[in-house]
Amino acid sequence: MRLYKLIFHIIFTFLILSSITFSYVIPNKVGNFVLITSTSGDEAKNEIYMLHRKHINIKEAYTLKYQSAKNEVAYIWLSKSYTADDAKNQITTMIDKLPKSKIYSTPKPLKIDNLKVYQTYGMDMDNYFYNYYKWNIWIAIKSNNGLDFLKNFIKSFHGRIINEN
Structure with a gap:
């Protein structure tokens, strides 16, 4: 019986800590948009793998859908790599591959904050x-x-992330 209680407490603690991490990182509101659906963990990772059409080395993942009162929709895919260099390399790969895509235009750099x-x-x-x-x-x-x-997402999300260099 004690073993079952121990297992229950371990699972319960894990679930609580997971939800704290999720709610700490993910903003419920961005400007006039409200979070209406989200996924995390393996489900979000699998969605990101599907978009990339391959497995990429990521530690955490979230997929989010926000909606405004005007029915405007925003989709966000967040992935956290094991290292900052891995994350930068993934962005470089996207910059290199998108111009060859028939779906997306050539990326243009912007400077925001x-x-x-x-x-x-x-x-x-x-x-x-x-x-x-x-x-x-x-x-x-x-x-x-x-x-x-x-811009609103950057302010909201970045304020929740601790410097992770």
Whole structure:
């Protein structure tokens, strides 16, 4: 009986700590957009692998869907690499491969809050992607204010992430 209690406590503690990490990292609101669905763990990793059409070496993953009162939608894919160099290399690979894509336009660099963000158009949405420490972020948004959403996300998300160099 004690073994069952111990196992229960271990599982319960793991679930609580997982939800704390998720809620700590993920903003429930970005500007006038509200988080309506999210996935994490293996489910999110598998979605990211499917988008890349291959397995990539990532430690954590989240997929998020935000919606505004005007029914504007933003999708976000977050992946955390084991090292900052791995994360940077993944962004470099995307920059190199996207111009060959028939789906996305050639990425154009933007400077937002001393951060290099790449903008591309594809799948009938504005897309932004960038690297922040060990994190890679891809935002796809169908809105007249995609850049505002991006800026609000950067402020909200980056304020939740501890320097992870």
